[in-house]
Amino acid sequence: MTFREDGAAALEWVASYLERVRELPVLAQVEPGELRGRLPAAPPEQAEPFADVLRDLDEVLLPAVTHWQSPRFFAYFANTGSEPGILADLLVAGLNQVGILWRTSPALQEVEEVALDWLAQLLGLPAGLHGHLEDTASTATMAALAAARAARPDARIVVATEHTHSSVAKACRLLELELRLAPVDETFALRPEPLDLDGACAVVGTVGTTSTGSVDPIPALAEACARESVWLHVDAAYAGSAAVCPELRGHFAGWERADSVVVNAHKWLLTPMGCSALWTRRPDDLRRAFSLVPEYLRVSEDVPSLSEFSPALGRRFRALTLWTVLRCYGRQGLQAQIREAIRLAALFEELVRAEPGWEVVAPRHFSLVCFRRDDSDAENEALLERVNASGEAFLSHTRLEGRYALRLAVGNARTTEDDVRAAWEVLRREAGRAPAPA
Amino acid sequence: MTFREDGAAALEWVASYLERVRELPVLAQVEPGELRGRLPAAPPEQAEPFADVLRDLDEVLLPAVTHWQSPRFFAYFANTGSEPGILADLLVAGLNQVGILWRTSPALQEVEEVALDWLAQLLGLPAGLHGHLEDTASTATMAALAAARAARPDARIVVATEHTHSSVAKACRLLELELRLAPVDETFALRPEPLDLDGACAVVGTVGTTSTGSVDPIPALAEACARESVWLHVDAAYAGSAAVCPELRGHFAGWERADSVVVNAHKWLLTPMGCSALWTRRPDDLRRAFSLVPEYLRVSEDVPSLSEFSPALGRRFRALTLWTVLRCYGRQGLQAQIREAIRLAALFEELVRAEPGWEVVAPRHFSLVCFRRDDSDAENEALLERVNASGEAFLSHTRLEGRYALRLAVGNARTTEDDVRAAWEVLRREAGRAPAPA
Numbered sequence: 001m002t003f004r005e006d007g008a009a010a011l012e013w014v015a016s017y018l019e020r021v022r023e024l025p026v027l028a029q030v031e032p033g034e035l036r037g038r039l040p041a042a043p044p045e046q047a048e049p050f051a052d053v054l055r056d057l058d059e060v061l062l063p064a065v066t067h068w069q070s071p072r073f074f075a076y077f078a079n080t081g082s083e084p085g086i087l088a089d090l091l092v093a094g095l096n097q098v099g100i101l102w103r104t105s106p107a108l109q110e111v112e113e114v115a116l117d118w119l120a121q122l123l124g125l126p127a128g129l130h131g132h133l134e135d136t137a138s139t140a141t142m143a144a145l146a147a148a149r150a151a152r153p154d155a156r157i158v159v160a161t162e163h164t165h166s167s168v169a170k171a172c173r174l175l176e177l178e179l180r181l182a183p184v185d186e187t188f189a190l191r192p193e194p195l196d197l198d199g200a201c202a203v204v205g206t207v208g209t210t211s212t213g214s215v216d217p218i219p220a221l222a223e224a225c226a227r228e229s230v231w232l233h234v235d236a237a238y239a240g241s242a243a244v245c246p247e248l249r250g251h252f253a254g255w256e257r258a259d260s261v262v263v264n265a266h267k268w269l270l271t272p273m274g275c276s277a278l279w280t281r282r283p284d285d286l287r288r289a290f291s292l293v294p295e296y297l298r299v300s301e302d303v304p305s306l307s308e309f310s311p312a313l314g315r316r317f318r319a320l321t322l323w324t325v326l327r328c329y330g331r332q333g334l335q336a337q338i339r340e341a342i343r344l345a346a347l348f349e350e351l352v353r354a355e356p357g358w359e360v361v362a363p364r365h366f367s368l369v370c371f372r373r374d375d376s377d378a379e380n381e382a383l384l385e386r387v388n389a390s391g392e393a394f395l396s397h398t399r400l401e402g403r404y405a406l407r408l409a410v411g412n413a414r415t416t417e418d419d420v421r422a423a424w425e426v427l428r429r430e431a432g433r434a435p436a437p438a
Numbered sequence: 439m440t441f442r443e444d445g446a447a448a449l450e451w452v453a454s455y456l457e458r459v460r461e462l463p464v465l466a467q468v469e470p471g472e473l474r475g476r477l478p479a480a481p482p483e484q485a486e487p488f489a490d491v492l493r494d495l496d497e498v499l500l501p502a503v504t505h506w507q508s509p510r511f512f513a514y515f516a517n518t519g520s521e522p523g524i525l526a527d528l529l530v531a532g533l534n535q536v537g538i539l540w541r542t543s544p545a546l547q548e549v550e551e552v553a554l555d556w557l558a559q560l561l562g563l564p565a566g567l568h569g570h571l572e573d574t575a576s577t578a579t580m581a582a583l584a585a586a587r588a589a590r591p592d593a594r595i596v597v598a599t600e601h602t603h604s605s606v607a608k609a610c611r612l613l614e615l616e617l618r619l620a621p622v623d624e625t626f627a628l629r630p631e632p633l634d635l636d637g638a639c640a641v642v643g644t645v646g647t648t649s650t651g652s653v654d655p656i657p658a659l660a661e662a663c664a665r666e667s668v669w670l671h672v673d674a675a676y677a678g679s680a681a682v683c684p685e686l687r688g689h690f691a692g693w694e695r696a697d698s699v700v701v702n703a704h705k706w707l708l709t710p711m712g713c714s715a716l717w718t719r720r721p722d723d724l725r726r727a728f729s730l731v732p733e734y735l736r737v738s739e740d741v742p743s744l745s746e747f748s749p750a751l752g753r754r755f756r757a758l759t760l761w762t763v764l765r766c767y768g769r770q771g772l773q774a775q776i777r778e779a780i781r782l783a784a785l786f787e788e789l790v791r792a793e794p795g796w797e798v799v800a801p802r803h804f805s806l807v808c809f810r811r812d813d814s815d816a817e818n819e820a821l822l823e824r825v826n827a828s829g830e831a832f833l834s835h836t837r838l839e840g841r842y843a844l845r846l847a848v849g850n851a852r853t854t855e856d857d858v859r860a861a862w863e864v865l866r867r868e869a870g871r872a873p874a875p876a
Contacts, residue, residue: 003456003521007449008833010525013769014532015442028544031743036548046768050522057529061758062544068534075733076542081534083441084488087448089531091495093710094452096506096519104514106466109503110474118481139752146612158860167751174584174749176614199813206516211734229692258678272531274754276714289611292602296514297835300823303470304866311612312576316712319501330484385738398734405733434642 004052013054014086021069022414025391027064029037031049035064054289066394071415074423075396077238077368078411080337082270084328088321089272099315102303109306118326119277123243123263126256130283132306133275133318137237137262140278141204142171143311144260147285148202148231155201155230161190161216165235173191177201187363188400192220192382202231207252208239211398211407212362212370215239218254226257231285234258239366241268242342244334251301251365257407259285268341268411270325270336275318294319341367341410344420348408351424357431361400370400373431377404386388386430393423400405444488451492452524460852463829464506473502474602504832509853512861515648515676515806516849518775520708522525522766525761527710537753540741545745550757556764560772561681561701564694568721570744571713572755575675575700576669579642579715580609581749582698583722586640586669587613593639593668599628599654601647602675615639625801626650626838630658640669641798645690646677649836649845650800650808653677654827656692664695669723672696675714676805679706680780689803697723706779706849707772708804709763713756721747779848782858786846789862795869799838805848808838811869815842824868831861 039059067073069081075149079409080365097105099112116131136142145158145168157178172179180200183191188209197203203225204226205216218234225232240263242248260280265271280286291308307313326334345367352358353373362370372380381397381404388394408423454767469563476498505511507519535543537550554569555702572578583596583606595616598606610617618638626647635641641663643654653839656672662669672693674866678701680686693699697720703709718724729746745751783805790796790809800808819835819842826832 003525004449004453006521007453007525007528008446010528011442011445011449014528017532018441027541030544031543032540033548034740035544036552039548039552041555041562043764044768045770047771048765048768049527050762050766053522053765061545061549064543064548065533066541066543068536068542069532076536076538079534079536081531083444084491086528086534087441087445087488088450088491090445090448090524090528091783093519093524093527094455094507095503096524096710097503098506098514098517098704098711100514101503102470103465104506105502105504106468106470106473107499110471110477110502111499114474114477119481119801122481131583136750136752137641137755138752139577143747147594161441166730166735170728170730170749170751173730175612210732266536272537273752294648296834297604301470311580311608313608314574314576314711324488326481327486327491328488330482331485332483333485344862380769384770396734402808410719411442 002401007399009051010315013057018069021067022071024067025072026067026070026072026394028064028390029390029391030064035061036383071411071412071419072393072423074408074410075394076409077267078409079267080270080413081272082325082413085146085270085272085325090318092320097317099317100313101297101305102142102301103299105317108315108319110305110315111323115319115323115326116277116279119322120279122331123240124249125254125261125279129281130281130309131277131279132309133322134278134310135276137235137264137272137276138167138170139311140262140276141167141235142174143278143286144233144262144280145171145175145177145202147280147282147288148233149177150289151231151282151285154200155199157200158202158204159197160204161199163188163214163235164206164212165206165210168204169178173414190212190216192217192224195224197224197228197230200230204233204235207234207236207255208366211400213239213364213366213368214362215251215365222254222257230256231259234261237262237264238267242338242366244331265322268338269335270413271322275322294320305331316374337413344415344417345369345410347417348420348424361405369382369408370398370405372403372405380404380406383431386433387426390426390430446867447489447492451495456507457612458582459505462505462508464505464508464510464832465696465826465829466500466502467829473499494719508851510831510848510861511850511856512848513720513832513841516704516847518708518849518851519707519710519761520851521666523708523763524757526762530755530758535755535787537749537755538745539735539737539743541737541741542757546753546755546757549761550744553641553757553761553764554715554717557719557760558818560614560695560769562687562690563699563717567717567719568747569715569717572716572748573603573712575673575702575714576605576608578700578714579671579673581610581716581724581728582700582718583613583640584616584672584727585610585718585720586671587615588727588755589669589720590731593637593852595638595639596640596642598642601626601649601652602642602644603648603675603849606642628653628654628663630655635662635668635745636667638668640671642673643674645693646804648676649838651804652800652805653679654852655688660692660695669697670695674701675702676705680804682769683776703760708767708775708778708851709760709765713760715809762786762806775851782853783807783848786862799843808836808843809844810843818842818844822868824871825864828864828868830864
């Protein structure tokens with residue numbers, strides 16, 4: 001029985017990884033194809049020991065890993081695979097549940113229902129919503145828009161802004177819907193007057209856009225959508241977790257009127273990758289879009305399975321992980337990590353504002369700061385490349401009103417004030433360094 | 439630092455679970471809502487210890503678990519979360535990689551490419567295919583059909599049979615394609631002459647259908663599709679893993695000409711849930727359907743990310759699990775478990791054939807046996823319910839030419855000859871028992 005021994009080694013590997021991850025270069029320092037070239041071109045004929053996998057993980061794979069678990073990861077939306085979340089994923093794999101019908105795993109289905117109820121309560125969403133999990137917000141948003149299309153087959157337009165996440169455009173392509181862009185104001189939020197809903201089946205309003213964290217005017221959108229019987233989908237994939245803090249609920253005003261809401265627990269809610277929560281107050285429309293029960297899945301109990309509301313038939317027991325995280329942090333623990341991330345982002349914003357030659361280029365609502373050097377786009381881009389190449393911090397970028405902007409997103413629960421100050425020092429240092437000749 | 443202690447307890451829980459799972463009732467013996475009623479209605483305010491989660495897993499959740507890990511699980515397509523697969527999932531959660539762009543995890547992308555290459559080699563698929571992983575075959579098939587639609591925007595029909603998996607109908611609804619059913623022969627395989635491809639953008643041929651394991655005539659379909667420039671998608675979600683055995687390759691003749699092929703590693707290839715392999719020889723069509731790179735994802739390196747070929751933007755590091763499984767079993771280990779499952783299914787088939795009053799109702803190609811008592815549909819249905827209620831084995835059913843049929847699918851790697859004989863004894867015992875009065 002080597003499972004216990006191999007398991008102890010795997011567990012120790014993870015424990016030690018989490019202890020040393022701060023010291024590793026955040027952005028992988030390899031060239032495309034470099035890892036591939038170091039791996040055998042053919043699979044082994046005979047079984048290899050699990051210990052060899054662990055060895056290669058250290059020696060071969062790790063240099064090609066970009067460390068999302070690093071407290072100095074500030075790119076995209078930083079996230080955290082928390083300790084309870086990691087261990088719950090071990091249990092999930094051990095149980096290997098496959099949710100197809102209720103009977104194939106009552107625990108999976110009912111824990112998913114309970115975890116989504118709990119999370120709705122934590123975020124201040126209304127009671128009675130139908131909730132389930134998808135792997136990513138891309139899938140959740142696509143499912144919501146498919147339901148919107150099913151509810152209004154005559155209307156083929158989705159209204160959003162240029163700051164709406166690209167997954168909406170991707171879903172529109174898949175669903176053959178037209179994406180109509182509404183204008184934004186100076187805070188990069190949708191400008192609701194006038195809002196053209198002619199021919200629209202859905203509006204996507206975002207609380208916490210990817211580029212800047214901007215907040216669309218959800219109350220006005222909810223009002224207009226209700227008037228015109230248009231589906232309102234609220235994309236709060238990143239920022240939604242912040243609603244666990246009552247003092248931040250103002251940003252979410254109106255989302256209780258949405259037809260669907262998506263929040264990625266795997267972003268800012270301590271859950272490992274693959275856990276996106278979708279709620280709807282119109283489950284019948286989701287079911288109309290996705291329910292299909294062939295003979296081999298007909299059973300005696302009359303319980304709709306979650307797969308009837310979802311694009312895929314089978315589902316992992318990811319709810320066990322979410323449920324574990326909610327229990328092992330509790331409301332107060334979840335609030336504490338959101339507040340700390342926002343405090344650190346505010347601190348970073350202050351550092352930028354206080355320094356001549358730098359500017360903050362978008363309002364900060366949550367834990368994302370958009371900023372730049374008072375310099376050319378090319379210089380800013382080169383600066384970002386130098387910072388990321390240093391391995392000391394990893395940031396990303398966007399473009400606002402045509403200008404290049406740097407993004408620092410706090411969101412890893414292990415990030416400390418020292419980490420944020422260190423990132424700022426790397427930025428200042430690299431800004432003061434002449435770029436290498438081309 | 440409680441991670442090591444909690445982790446040791448979680449690991450021991452899984453080890454002990456795998457040791458005792460054979461003794462647990464295979465099908466959960468609870469009523470709908472029973473588990474939900476035992477869980478708190480509201481989330482905790484304060485953090486709870488991880489040990490409480492483990493305690494509740496045993497005391498509250500386990501009775502509501504249907505044990506897919508049980509060697510006496512014979513329903514649907516039985517599967518296995520193998521020991522290396524489980525431990526790899528622990529590493530995946532610990533690393534918490536998010537594949538968005540190549541740079542967000544070169545290891546994820548390149549290990550995925552390598553693992554798909556390896557698996558293609560193991561299964562005898564041609565070199566040079568583009569491969570990636572989706573969570574389920576539902577998603578993979580939908581992606582393939584979206585590519586087929588993008589390649590032939592004028593053609594809106596998908597040709598398949600009544601035995602094609604329901605995910606094809608679901609994908610057609612999402613993609614607004616029409617599903618045209620072709621007739622089947624007496625083996626439940628598509629009858630290729632005449633094949634009406636007028637207006638078709640795709641044909642789905644199945645190697646190993648869900649109801650009976652039947653095999654559509656892929657060479658004839660490939661020929662017709664090539665002639666008419668129609669996309670051929672081969673659904674080998676269940677049976678594809680069997681192609682690791684050269685003596686079974688005959689069933690897969692022609693799939694090397696398919697435009698896309700799907701094989702679920704999480705079914706018969708020892709990988710925990712959420713690992714469906716999709717290969718295509720037309721990656722440009724997939725990319726046309728799904729590629730979309732917004733500004734905040736533009737980077738200097740010119741490497742297409744896997745998300746450009748896939749409905750979702752972000753992906754888990756599920757390739758690490760597949761790669762680990764392929765290494766820890768090797769070609770010979772994978773072959774051995776396929777051969778043993780087929781040997782056991784053949785044994786079961788013999789037992790049924792040898793017993794008066796029972797009949798095998800479909801040809802057996804792989805590890806699935808379709809059979810019934812020579813009795814009414816209602817009696818067969820009641821028999822299945824009694825067997826499943828016993829907890830001693832779990833089987834499922836289908837309907838063939840209007841008649842109810844029982845399905846026994848061997849596929850759990852821990853299943854032994856004793857387990858198969860035990861299932862047969864339960865069936866015989868329950869068949870001899872008068873049904874309880876209604």
